Amino acid sequence: xxxxxxxxxxxxxxxxxxxxxxxxxxxxxxxxxxxxxxxxxxxxxxxxxxxxxxxxxxxxxxxxxxxxxxxxxxxxxxxxxxxxxxxxxxxxxxxxxxxxxxxxxxxxxxxxxxxxxxxxxxxxxxxxxxxxxxxxxxxxxxxxxxxxxxxxxxxxxxxxxxxxxxxxxxxxxxxxxxxxxxxxxxxxxxxxxxxxxxxxxxxxxxxxxxxxxxxxxxxxxxxxxxxxxxxxxxxxxxxxxxxxxxxxxxxxxxxxxxxxxxxxxxxxxxxxxxxxxxxxxxxxxxxxxxxxxxxxxxxxxxxxxxx
Amino acid sequence: xxxxxxxxxxxxxxxxxxxxxxxxxxxxxxxxxxxxxxxxxxxxxxxxxxxxxxxxxxxxxxxxxxxxxxxxxxxxxxxxxxxxxxxxxxxxxxxxxxxxxxxxxxxxxxxxxxxxxxxxxxxxxxxxxxxxxxxxxxxxxxxxxxxxxxxxxxxxxxxxxxxxxxxxxxxxxxxxxxxxxxxxxxxxxxxxxxxxxxxxxxxxxxxxxxxxxxxxxxxxxxxxxxxxxxxxxxxxxxxxxxxxxxxxxxxxxxxxxxxxxxxxxxxxxxxxxxxxxxxxxxxxxxxxxxxxxxxxxxxxxxxxxxxxxxxxxxxxxxxxxxxxxxxxxxxxxxxxxxxxxxxxxxxxxxxxxxxxxxxxxxxxxxxxxxxxxxxxxxxxxxxxxxxxxxxxxxxxxxxxxxxxxxxxxxxxxxxxxxxxxxxxxxxxxxxxxxxxxxxxxxxxxxxxxxxxxxxxxxxxxxxx
Numbered sequence: 001x002x003x004x005x006x007x008x009x010x011x012x013x014x015x016x017x018x019x020x021x022x023x024x025x026x027x028x029x030x031x032x033x034x035x036x037x038x039x040x041x042x043x044x045x046x047x048x049x050x051x052x053x054x055x056x057x058x059x060x061x062x063x064x065x066x067x068x069x070x071x072x073x074x075x076x077x078x079x080x081x082x083x084x085x086x087x088x089x090x091x092x093x094x095x096x097x098x099x100x101x102x103x104x105x106x107x108x109x110x111x112x113x114x115x116x117x118x119x120x121x122x123x124x125x126x127x128x129x130x131x132x133x134x135x136x137x138x139x140x141x142x143x144x145x146x147x148x149x150x151x152x153x154x155x156x157x158x159x160x161x162x163x164x165x166x167x168x169x170x171x172x173x174x175x176x177x178x179x180x181x182x183x184x185x186x187x188x189x190x191x192x193x194x195x196x197x198x199x200x201x202x203x204x205x206x207x208x209x210x211x212x213x214x215x216x217x218x219x220x221x222x223x224x225x226x227x228x229x230x231x232x233x234x235x236x237x238x239x240x241x242x243x244x245x246x247x248x249x250x251x252x253x254x255x256x257x258x259x260x261x262x263x264x265x266x267x268x269x270x271x272x273x274x275x276x277x278x279x280x281x282x283x284x285x286x287x288x289x290x291x292x293x294x295x296x297x298x299x300x301x302x303x304x305x306x307x
Numbered sequence: 308x309x310x311x312x313x314x315x316x317x318x319x320x321x322x323x324x325x326x327x328x329x330x331x332x333x334x335x336x337x338x339x340x341x342x343x344x345x346x347x348x349x350x351x352x353x354x355x356x357x358x359x360x361x362x363x364x365x366x367x368x369x370x371x372x373x374x375x376x377x378x379x380x381x382x383x384x385x386x387x388x389x390x391x392x393x394x395x396x397x398x399x400x401x402x403x404x405x406x407x408x409x410x411x412x413x414x415x416x417x418x419x420x421x422x423x424x425x426x427x428x429x430x431x432x433x434x435x436x437x438x439x440x441x442x443x444x445x446x447x448x449x450x451x452x453x454x455x456x457x458x459x460x461x462x463x464x465x466x467x468x469x470x471x472x473x474x475x476x477x478x479x480x481x482x483x484x485x486x487x488x489x490x491x492x493x494x495x496x497x498x499x500x501x502x503x504x505x506x507x508x509x510x511x512x513x514x515x516x517x518x519x520x521x522x523x524x525x526x527x528x529x530x531x532x533x534x535x536x537x538x539x540x541x542x543x544x545x546x547x548x549x550x551x552x553x554x555x556x557x558x559x560x561x562x563x564x565x566x567x568x569x570x571x572x573x574x575x576x577x578x579x580x581x582x583x584x585x586x587x588x589x590x591x592x593x594x595x596x597x598x599x600x601x602x603x604x605x606x607x608x609x610x611x612x613x614x615x616x617x618x619x620x621x622x623x624x625x626x627x628x629x630x631x632x633x634x635x636x637x638x639x640x641x642x643x644x645x646x647x648x649x650x651x652x653x654x655x656x657x658x659x660x661x662x663x664x665x666x667x668x669x670x671x672x673x674x675x676x677x678x679x680x681x682x683x684x685x686x687x688x689x690x691x692x693x694x695x696x697x698x699x700x701x702x703x704x705x706x707x708x709x710x711x712x713x714x715x716x717x718x719x720x721x722x723x724x725x726x727x728x729x730x731x732x733x734x735x736x737x738x739x740x741x742x743x744x745x746x747x748x749x750x751x752x753x754x755x756x757x758x759x760x761x762x763x764x765x766x767x768x769x770x771x
Contacts, residue, residue, distance in 0.1 A: 075691070080608035081472045088608060090408045090467050090474070093694055118691040121609025212611060215476035242471045 049147040050257055053157050054267050056275035060110065062268020068110055068137055076103040077122035077130050077139035081215060083238040084293040085142050095119050099140040101289040102159065102260070102280070106138070109276045125191065128152050131263050138273065139261040142234060144193070146256075154264045156273045158257035159286075161307050164194055165236035166249045167229040169221065174228070177250035181205045184227035187217035194230040197254060218243060234258075234298070241297035340539075341770040347532055348763035352756045354525045355555060359752020362518035362562050363745040370741030372510035373569065377734045380504040381581060383437055385727070387497035388588040390429045390449070394493055395595040397422035398485050401460045402602030403701045403709060405478050408467055412703055423457055433496070439503060445496035452489050456481055475606050482603055486596075504581065511737065512573040514566055518748070522559040525755075529555060536766065547762020551755040558751035565744030569737045576737075580730020583658050587726060590651040590670075591719045593625040598712045601681055605688070605700055618681070626650045626674050646675075655722070660729045663722035670718040677711035684708055 060069070068074055078095060079086040086099040104114035122130045127143060130136050131153045144162065145155045166180045174180035182204035188194040190210050198208055209226050211217055217229035218239045229239065233252050240246055260277075262270050280286050290302045298305070400419040404411040430453070434446045459481035467474030529552045536545055597618055604614035623629060627649035652674065656667045680699055688696035701709045 080693075081475060083472050087472045088693065089470050091470050093697075095693075119693075120689075120691040121693070123609055123612060213476060215473055216480065218473055219476050219480045242466070242473045 049150045050145055050155070050158055050259070052150055053155055053259070054271040054274060056157075056278050057268075057271035058275050059268070060272060062266075062272070064137070064263075064266040064269040065110060065272050068269075072111065073116050073118050074103070074107040074111060075118045075120060075135075075137045076106075077127060077136035077141055078103065078119045079124075079141045080121050081213065082142055082235065083242055084297065085234065085238065086140070098289050098293045099142060101285070101293075103138075103140045105280050105285055106140075106260075106273055106276050109279070110272065127261065131261055134263065137262070137266075137269065142232070142258055143261050144232075144256045145259040149261070152264070153261045154266065154270050155259035155261055156270060157277055158259050159277055160234070160258045160305050161255060162233045162258055162305075163252035163255040164197055164230060165233040165252050167218075167221070167231065167236045167239050167246050168227065168249045170245055170247045172227065174249040177253065178203055180228050180249050181230075185209060185225070187211060187220055187226040187229045189214040189217070189231065193232070193254065193256075198230060214239070218246070221246065234294075237294070237297040341767055344763055344767050344770075348759060348767075351525075351528055351532060351551070351759045351763075354521070354528055355551065355752050355755040355759060358518065358521045358525045358555065359558070359749045359755075361521055362515060362558065362748035362752070365515035365518045366562070366566070366741050366745035366748065369511050369513065369515070369566075369569070370738045370745065372507045373573065373734070373741055374738035375507045376504065376511055376573070376576075377731070377738065379436065380500065380507045381730065381734070383433060383442075384497070384500040384504045384581075385584070386429045386433050387442075387493070387500040388585075390426050390433070391490065391493040391497055392588065392591055392595065393422045393426040393429070394449075394485060394489055395592050395599065397426070397456075398482055399595050399599040399602060401463075402478065402482065402599055402606055405463060405467060405474070406602060406605055406697060406701050407703075410703075419460075423453065426453060433500075437500065439499050442496055442499040442503075445492045445499065448492045449489060449496070452484070452492070456485055456489060459484065475608065478606055479603065479611075482599065486599075501585065508573060508577055508581075511741075512570045514570065515562060518562060519559060522555060522562065525555050526552065526559065529755075529759075540766070545762045545766070547758045547760070547765065549758075549762075551758030551762065554751045554755035554758060558748045558755070561751065562744060562748050565740060565747075569740050569744075572733050572737050572740075576730045576733035578658055579660055580726055580733060583655065583660075583663065584723060584726045584730065586651060586655040587659075587663075587719060587723050590625060590655045591716065591723070593621050593651055594674075594712065594715055594719065597621045597625060598709070601684070601700060601708060605693075605697060608693075615685075622674075622678065624650060626652055626671070626678075646678075659722065660725055663725035663729075666718045666722035666725065670715050670722070673711055673715040673718060677708055677715060680706070680708040680711055 060066070078099060080088045080095060082097065082099070085097040086095060087097055088095050100119075103117050103119075107117045108114040120130070120136055122136065122139060122141065127139055127141065128149065131139060142162075143149075143155075145158060149155070166174070166177050168174045168180050172180070181198075181202075183206050185207045186198060186205045187209045188198055188211075190212060192214070194214075195208075195210060198205065202208070209217075209220060211220070214229065214231040214235050217226065217231065220226045221229055222243065228249075229236075231239070233248075236248050240248055260273055262273065287302070290298075290305075294302070397419055400415060400422060404415045404419055407415065426449075430446055430450050433442065434450070437443060437446070459477055463474045463477035463481060465474070466477055529548060533545060533548050533552070536548070537543060600614045600617040600621060604618065607614060619629075627646045629646055648671070652667065652671055656664055659667055684696045684699035687693075687699060699707055701707060704710065705714075
């Protein structure tokens with residue numbers, strides 16, 4: 001069933017997040033990605049753990065869902081720096097993006113009002129901790145599903161597929177990862193899957209600059225201090241959306257899926273959220289959100305992100 | 308002159324060498340009563356004039372150093388501190404303007420621009436006036452980086468106005484450049500100038516010992532000469548020599564008193580002006596950097612814990628360590644001064660003149676207000692209410708953390724003005740005092756030399 005679900009709907013989105021997506025991959029993920037880094041872009045980072053999630057269910061009698069209903073607010077861990085995924089629009093002061101739409105869909109389903117969401121900003125490195133401590137009900141923050149993380153948290157079904165992608169200035173005329181990195185100065189976020197990929201296979205990079213947040217890589221690239229950035233596919237798209245003079249180059253590598261993270265014990269909430277995802281795809285919510293936030297930078301046809 | 312005479316005279320004796328012969332001849336010439344008198348007169352005149360010259364020379368050197376303190380090294384040292392402060396202020400203000408984005412009031416933009424203008428102007432002044440090659444090097448480095456920094460901040464603002472999160476990344480990059488590269492350069496510049504100021508202080512305030520010792524020798528020689536004359540002639544007073552003695556004594560006293568008074572004025576200007584100003588500058592900078600940290604924490608939007616930690620570290624240094632954990636949780640923080648005190652603010656109060664001290668007391672209480680608002684904002688942010696955190700931090704009403712910080716900064720500025728005044732009151736004019744000490748000592752020495760010539764000239768005349 002999970003397969004059906006996945007195929008049917010899967011996906012959504014988001015991904016990865018900013019610094020985070022990359023940042024969060026644990027060592028297991030790192031190894032998988034690294035292995036995949038070479039020429040088989042289809043290797044699955046999740047290692048088959050996607051199907052550990054609960055069956056979709058509309059039942060709201062479970063203790064966690066009841067707690068949320070009593071509180072009247074859904075507390076969601078988000079990112080404020082991932083353009084088009086979860087970011088604070090300086091013009092409106094509001095947090096917006098694909099992941100935010102998803103959180104609102106969950107709030108609408110459970111509380112009947114998409115506005116009943118408290119957004120807590122969670123740094124990449126503290127996502128697992130925020131879940132385990134119960135500080136947030138769920139995390140919608142371009143988080144990659146990995147077997148490693150399954151040891152500490154539960155995930156929903158995948159809502160978007162992602163991987164690693166190279167971003168380079170258009171002027172560099174790069175056509176493949178190998179060509180884009182050999183002899184060049186590359187930039188990756190600290191603790192990210194991208195960093196692990198390059199550690200495993202440096203592709204002949206002359207130098208790897210490690211920064212706190214993948215957006216810092218774009219700054220350095222604009223200032224001419226690095227030649228290329230390796231980051232998650234969805235963040236690569238977000239970088240291109242912010243700077244029309246850079247582009248994604250080569251094929252994505254190290255494929256993975258993103259899911260909504262929840263506390264392991266809250267199986268009732270996991271089942272409820274999975275039902276929301278099924279409905280979200282079925283009623284066109286996923287596609288509408290994709291068209292609004294992502295189509296411009298990731299392509300009009302989202303089929304590959306639903307795989 | 309005596310050589311031919313000598314050869315004739317001394318032929319029968321065993322053959323002394325030429326220098327021995329010259330000495331012997333000299334001794335015969337000198338070893339007469341008038342000869343001895345003449346020699347004594349020459350020696351005394353030379354001694355007295357040497358004393359006057361040395362005194363004038365030493366004191367003029369000190370006067371120049373004192374003038375340097377007031378007109379050069381203290382202003383340059385203050386310039387360097389002000390460059391540092393302007394840069395740190397630009398950093399904090401840029402972050403405020405960024406957070407307020409389109410809502411940033413004109414005053415915030417003006418302040419940022421004024422900071423950059425001040426830094427650029429003072430750098431130009433420093434470059435033109437400083438004599439230290441060390442300082443020149445840091446000025447050059449800062450001159451190169453200042454426009455780059457301004458460019459990064461502009462880019463951050465432009466990206467932010469378009470709604471791109473990239474703007475925040477740019478601002479953090481700009482701030483890191485400033486904190487990690489420009490401020491250290493400004494710090495070194497300030498240290499180089501402070502070193503020169505200390506050197507000038509030491510040079511201006513040191514005691515002219517050599518001149519005083521020579522003056523004592525001249526006095527002793529004059530007294531001895533009068534004793535011998537008295538034994539030989541039984542005349543008690545020689546008015547010329549007596550006058551010379553009085554003039555040298557007056558010169559020595561004048562020199563000692565003048566140097567002492569200048570020394571005490573300079574010490575005062577240093578203890579009550581220059582040194583408290585240094586601590587105060589430090590306090591102003593720590594306040595600024597705390598403010599930058601709280602602003603950047605909001606700019607980072609949860610992407611980093613760095614700024615929370617930086618706030619804790621810098622405010623700990625500014626206001627003393629926070630009390631044990633109890634009050635860390637937000638709500639109790641509104642009341643009261645919970646810190647033990649001490650820190651740079653506390654140290655700035657020691658030795659601060661009265662008016663500055665009053666301003667510092669107000670600053671300490673404003674810090675308490677500021678910290679309470681900071682905690683309220685941090686709590687809002689933790690609870691996911693970013694807008695409230697933003698309002699409480701940089702809101703333009705007076706009740707924000709920004710408002711408390713601004714008021715605190717004004718108090719510190721007021722204290723700095725008071726301390727600068729105290730410095731100038733004590734240090735100004737010391738060079739003038741020293742110049743008149745030098746002139747007086749030289750004049751008295753000439754007078755004394757005239758007395759010697761006149762006094763011994765009379766005795767010599769009696770032999771003719």
